[in-house]
Each structure stands twice: as C-alpha cells, then as structure tokens.
C-alpha cells in the first residue's frame with residue numbers, strides 16, 4: 001500500500017511539473033512574436049554584411065553588420081518582408097532625409113533613391 005501511495009505521489013509531481021512548464025513556453029513564444037522581417041545589406045545587390053530587424057532602431061551607431069563592420073551610414077540595399085512599411089532615416093532618432101520600403105518589397109540599390117550610405121535609424125514596426 002505504501003509503495004502505491006508513493007508512485008501516485010510521484011505522478012502528481014510530474015504532472016504539476018508539466019503544468020508549470022506551459023506558461024513559461026507561452027511567454028517565450030510571445031517574446032519572439034515580432035519576426036525579423038526587415039533586412040539591410042552593406043552593399044547594393046544584397047551583398048556583404050547584413051542586419052535583420054524585428055523592431056525600430058533609433059541609432060545604427062551602436063550596431064555592426066554581420067561581418068563586424070559598422071552599420072551606420074553604410075546601408076545600400078534592403079528587403080522588407082513585413083506587412084508594413086519600414087522607414088529609413090539619414091539621421092539617428094528618425095531625423096533628416098527619409099526613405100521607405102513598401103510592405104513586401106525589396107530594393108537592390110538605394111543609390112538611385114539618393115540614399116546610399118545614409119541610413120542611421122529605422123522605424124515603422
């Protein structure tokens with residue numbers, strides 16, 4: 001009898017553990033809900049270093065490309081897979097000249113939009 005009571009007790013503990021784990025998994029999913037749907041590249045034609053965004057960034061000055069080079073004033077192409085426009089600004093804190101990519105669009109060269117090597121902040125998320 002005593003052994004049976006113990007195994008029932010362990011089963012209850014295991015079930016409680018599973019229940020406790022569920023809210024944690026939900027929280028983690030909520031944290032990654034914003035997908036990195038916007039990507040910038042260092043060079044025209046989606047070349048060299050890249051950086052993907054899942055939210056606004058008011059200052060590129062503290063971020064590097066995937067290749068370790070500084071990303072400020074160095075963006076030349078981008079892809080917007082988001083369901084909203086993404087705005088690029090020549091200055092930090094969303095100031096100065098701006099340029100946007102429509103939802104679900106891409107631009108292989110910012111040069112013909114007078115926006116080569118200018119982006120210093122980004123919003124629209």
Ligand SMILES: [Ca+2]
Pocket residue numbers: 057058059060061062063
């Ligand atoms: Ca930043």
Ligand SMILES: [Ca+2]
Pocket residue numbers: 072073089090091092117118119120
């Ligand atoms: Ca700039």
Ligand SMILES: [Ca+2]
Pocket residue numbers: 107108109110111112113
């Ligand atoms: Ca262009």
